[in-house]
Amino acid sequence: MSSIILEAKSLTKEYKQTLALDHINLQIKKGKIYGFIGQNGAGKTTFLRLVTGLAFPTSGTLSLWGNSGTEELQKQRKRIGSMIETPALFPSMTAYQNMEVQRIQRGIPDKSVIKRTLDMVGLQDTGKKSVRNFSLGMRQRLGIAIALLNTPELLILDEPINGLDPAGIVEIRNLLKILNKEYGMTILVSSHILEELYQTASEFILIDHGKIIEEISDYELNERCKRHIAIKTTDVQKTVLVLEENLHTDNFKLMPDGIIRLYDYLNDLETVASALAESHILVTGLSVSSDTLEDYFLSKIGGTKDVKSPKN
Numbered sequence: 557m558s559s560i561i562l563e564a565k566s567l568t569k570e571y572k573q574t575l576a577l578d579h580i581n582l583q584i585k586k587g588k589i590y591g592f593i594g595q596n597g598a599g600k601t602t603f604l605r606l607v608t609g610l611a612f613p614t615s616g617t618l619s620l621w622g623n624s625g626t627e628e629l630q631k632q633r634k635r636i637g638s639m640i641e642t643p644a645l646f647p648s649m650t651a652y653q654n655m656e657v658q659r660i661q662r663g664i665p666d667k668s669v670i671k672r673t674l675d676m677v678g679l680q681d682t683g684k685k686s687v688r689n690f691s692l693g694m695r696q697r698l699g700i701a702i703a704l705l706n707t708p709e710l711l712i713l714d715e716p717i718n719g720l721d722p723a724g725i726v727e728i729r730n731l732l733k734i735l736n737k738e739y740g741m742t743i744l745v746s747s748h749i750l751e752e753l754y755q756t757a758s759e760f761i762l763i764d765h766g767k768i769i770e771e772i773s774d775y776e777l778n779e780r781c782k783r784h785i786a787i788k789t790t791d792v793q794k795t796v797l798v799l800e801e802n803l804h805t806d807n808f809k810l811m812p813d814g815i816i817r818l819y820d821y822l823n824d825l826e827t828v829a830s831a832l833a834e835s836h837i838l839v840t841g842l843s844v845s846s847d848t849l850e851d852y853f854l855s856k857i858g859g860t861k862d863v864k865s866p867k868n
């Protein structure tokens with residue numbers, strides 16, 4: 557059986573004046589945590605709304621567990637749990653009572669599911685405490701518990717970390733890992749900050765202006781953000797030869813922009829400079845650097861840190 561549980565092909569969503577999703581192609585595979593990263597207005601929520609059936613595409617196809625077509629998709633969506641908007645919680649009620657309301661509304665007959673899901677999100681001991689006295693992190697976990705009521709195979713969360721304090725962020729990160737590892741759940745979680753999902757997600761999908769700009773694994777992301785010597789020369793081939801033959805290293809990468817990233821000699825820039833000079837290579841840049849995750853993300857989308865939401 558295929559491990560692809562969600563596939564979008566050329567999925568497009570147009571609002572009157574906005575192309576919110578522009579021919580999206582992507583696959584979500586079983587058992588992984590996907591970080592869906594994009595700035596405000598990039599199209600994350602729109603995509604998640606299409607997947608969960610809260611909105612419909614203008615064109616393109618979506619398939620869930622290999623099925624497409626309106627009726628089939630609706631059936632398959634029963635296998636998804638989601639928290640897309642902030643859940644409507646009753647502040648004067650306890651976690652259990654809030655869950656009971658949701659269980660009845662959704663027609664889930666098995667009462668024991670409440671205790672089970674509260675256990676899963678670590679809210680089993682909140683007893684008589686009303687939700688108004690919950691921290692934001694606890695409320696988010698309760699929202700996630702509600703999304704888990706139908707014991708989903710795919711969990712979709714839209715910016716669950718947004719607005720949380722550092723302790724709250726850790727709570728959600730740990731919870732996602734537990735749901736993935738212990739319960740085998742596939743998770744698609746969005747954020748506008750790559751760093752927030754770092755060490756939680758194993759795959760990252762970067763979206764900007766409605767387009768997928770990159771899909772990258774955590775391993776590859778680490779590689780790209782590793783400390784290195786950035787070498788810029790007018791003769792890449794000759795530089796590579798010098799690295800291999802004179803400096804005896806193959807621990808480098810040629811980047812698409814023509815810069816060579818060398819992961820050796822980090823404390824010995826002079827040796828690198830001399831070897832290149834001796835081979836009469838014109839060096840136009842030589843420095844030790846590393847991308848932070850956020851720098852990396854911004855370099856991909858070609859943006860600045862102060863991008864205003866186009867929604868406003």
Ligand SMILES: Nc1ncnc2c1ncn2[C@@H]1O[C@H](COP(=O)(O)OP(=O)(O)OP(=O)(O)O)[C@@H](O)[C@H]1O
Nearest residue numbers: 571574576594595596597598599600601602866867
């Ligand atoms: N119902 C709608 N009507 C018109 N335009 C919309 C609608 N929903 C979203 N948009 C527009 O589509 C684009 C993508 O919005 P979307 O909410 O998907 O982005 P996002 O990445 O989730 O950002 P945010 O984190 O701010 O929610 C934005 O330009 C937004 O203004």
